[in-house]
Amino acid sequence: MTNYFYVLPVRNEFFKSLLTLLMGLMLVSHLSLVLAGNWNNPYTEEQVASSTLFSSFSQSPKHLDPVVSYSSNEWAILSQVYEPPLQYHYLKRPYTLEPLTLQKMPNIRYLDKNHTPVSSDSPDLVFTEYLFTLKQGIQFHLHPAFVKDSSGAFLYHQLNAQDVDDIKSVMDFEQQATRELLAADYVYALKRMALRQNHSPVLDAMKQYIVGLDEFSKQVSEQYQTELNAQNKRTQTHFFDLNSFDIKGVQVVDKYRYKVLIKGTYPQFLYWLTMNFFAPIPWEAVAFYKQSILVEKNITLDTSPVGTGPYQLVENNPNKRMRLLANEHYRLEQYPSEGLVEGADPKLLLDAGKPLPFVKEVIYSLEKESVPLWNKFLQGYYDASGVSSDSFDQAVSVSSTGNMSLTPEMQEKGIQFLNIVQPTIMYFGFNMADPVIGGYSEKQQKLRQALSIAINFEEYISIFLNGRGEPAQGPIPPGIFGYTEGESGINRVIFDWKAGRLQRKSIDVAKQLLAEAGYPNGIGKDGKPLTLHYDTAATGPDSQSILNWYRKQFALLGIELVIRATDYNRFQDKVRKAKVQMFSWGWNADYPDPENFLFLLNGANATIHTNGSGINSANYDNPEFNRLFQQMKTMENTPERLEIIQKMLNIAQEDAPWAWGYYPKALSLYHSWQHNVWPNPLANNTIKYRRIDAVERVEKQTLWNPPVMWPFVVVLLLIVASIYPLISAYRQRQTAVISNKQDKV
């Protein structure tokens, strides 16, 4: 009785409170729904509703200084900001160069030793002269470095601590100004490249071609170092005036024209001119950024670029977000009105002739993990996404013939799909300097040919890449001059052409070749199975299945494969010193020329001949191949050149310094509200062509992300409901203790 006496009122109060809470909760949730829109929207509503492109990056950019940066993740941002003289046409294939800041393609003259013009095939040809003529009226982004006071002196070039108290980025300076792009800015960029202390990765390559660059580099680098030592300063905080030095082969002709003199001929030089190394740099910005007070705040040319491009980097937090804003003063550049390849979506020309850029803001958010990236794409909060192995089955279905298409779930969302073979080769290399696996005798050739057949890359692509790749026939990937499609382009050492399809030779053929190489059934002269060593930096648990697969392929021939896994430093070191037998590596095109792939097999570039700095890691050195390479490398893309390339490929295929590997495919998905998406793996400045339909995006995001309220109510109910039994149990426990004690007493 006593218990009921005090429990009943508690129960009534409890249910009253519960009811009040529930009503309050429903009201709050209803209001929240009405007022707040999508709760899981990581951006502001204004951003989503505007012409903003939402993208992500997984690796923080380390360098945004155009003479230093050489990574694709950095170029993805940098190429929207800086403008080298040339660019790739967005739509045309094969890849075609066109002027970007130039009025027209450079004028090219061939000169003899006295600088007298000669024909391109003249034996007296010693130099090639490129004359660049800039478009007039191009302006740099607004930047404090250009601001001058009434006396004409730079306002922000002598800053003190108080001046930058509230400054976190260059955008925080009260005054901003601009100036016109001049030919001297391009020449200044070349001079910066030559300064050894700037660590430009292409300096040593360019020294071979640009007249006087080597001497200039030595001169200015030594002088700069002398000044640094004398003043006990670091390069970040000491401005070195390069304007007072000249490169012999580089000359400012007038305000809008400059010349570059190249040793001999080097047609690939034009491709280099699409890269950010050759983008203009205003000297005022360099002088401005050398102030130690700014360097302490990480405000440098390496973090805050200043260019002439369609976008300006207004926020750079490499650990969080990069934000580009459309350049309001961008000159009139129009969307292309021609060049669509056969089979491409005609909608790609709907915006022909319209001024660029379309997207007004680009937000790159750091996403280190693939799971949140993928889920946010599905929610509509990223406009595009790649396809990781984890999400492949959800996104893509592969037919029995290997054709890829979107799954019904993706199609229902209106997601679009692009699938292209990249200008990249991932190869399995044999060290030609190794006494067992290397060498040029017929037997050694046959050993490598047998292995090339046994390592079934079609199977590799199917198992480990979800079909995202094509078996390589040689070093040149599709889309590059010299690659031949179909039967005439196959590697006949490894493949046959049957029923209109590529077919790998049987393992019996490989066994036969192995026997002819002196290893019948994989057994050597000593009666023991042949043991080969594969060096790799793949040490993680995910790599074990790939390494086991390699072992299995070698076991098909009776060969024992020993895996020598090590860290990446040691692996690189071993390859450089030719202390490996077999290894895997890859190469991504710098420019769309076969020379950029065939030089990977040129003997002069062998690591053992270059003290480890060469890029021919297989140390392949066939004199005939080398001779043809020299002949081919400076030729125009003519049928004669194609014939030479074919000869080179045949030689390499017979020698088999690589097991050739595969050309990877890039899959990208993008939402229906993003337009003008066209893959161009060699061009990085493509955001200006994209267009966003923000209205459609908002509609779909709202449709896909309504907050689900019932779990919230259930959880709260459970919490509230558990309070009563707890109180009840506590009271019972208290009285139980008392009564027990009373009983005992």
Add this chain to the structure above:
Amino acid sequence: MFEYIIKRFLFAVPILIGVNLITFALFFMVNTPEDMARAQLGAKQTTPEMIQSWKVENGYDKPLFFNTDATGLDKVQQTLFVQESLKLFAFDFGQSDSGRQISADIQERMGPSLSIALPTFIIGLVTNISLALLIVLFRGSRLDTVTMMVAVAIMSISGLFYIIAGQVLFSKVWHWVPISGYTEGWEGVKFLILPIFIGVFAGIGAGMRWYRSIFLEEMSKDYVRTAKAKGLTDIKVLFGHVLHNGMLPILTGVVVIIPTLFMGSLIMESFFGIPGLGSYTIDAINAQDFGIVKAMVFLGSVLYIIGLILTDISYTFFDPRVKLS
């Protein structure tokens, strides 16, 4: 007490030198300056001239511990270890090998790390202690048994599972909060709710069990029996006496953590896109950026030492018998 603190800080100096020595030795055992240069300059087009220039620029052309080319005291002074260590003791972290100012980076990243770590720590502490007291209140009952089983289950599941499951459930299926991201100010609260909730939830199992064992030990002491004999309720005994007396062992484990909260959480920040310090060291190790590695190891050691000193000081507040001398 002041003397004691000074003494403890002085003791910290040889410890920090030792930590530095080990960091330098271990790092350069695995990476050579050439490797570091290649990592910074990229694999393509790297020449010996570029590597040498980078080494000179970043001071890695000096010997590590002993300079045979120098004379006198310079044999030790003109080494990478002495040059870099001295700066660290002046809290001059210098610049990373990629050229960024480390102090500026740390300042920028500390806030986001704290915005998750501090609420997770405080809410987690309060939740765990409250639940532990609740369980102690019902000790020996079925509620106690079931809760302990649940606690063990929570402990047994990987934190990664909670993160991914939390993101899928709360963000992808129920659309309550953003999956990942970060913004400063009140607008950023929506990004913090899920990581803090998951951080607290994932720590409940271990925390609750630990605090429960501390409180149960206290419950068996004579003063508790005396308090009960005087007629105090269980709640008064627990909150009035057991909690206060149980604070000493709790402080031992808790206060030392407080300064290191600045260092952030690697996995949590990585999955939720929080721009904190959690991945700073790991990213630097992967990028072979010794400038950051040495700075962060040094900072971590200093914060840990401060945590230990704070622990000692906090004892005096909860136990008047403890005197620091």
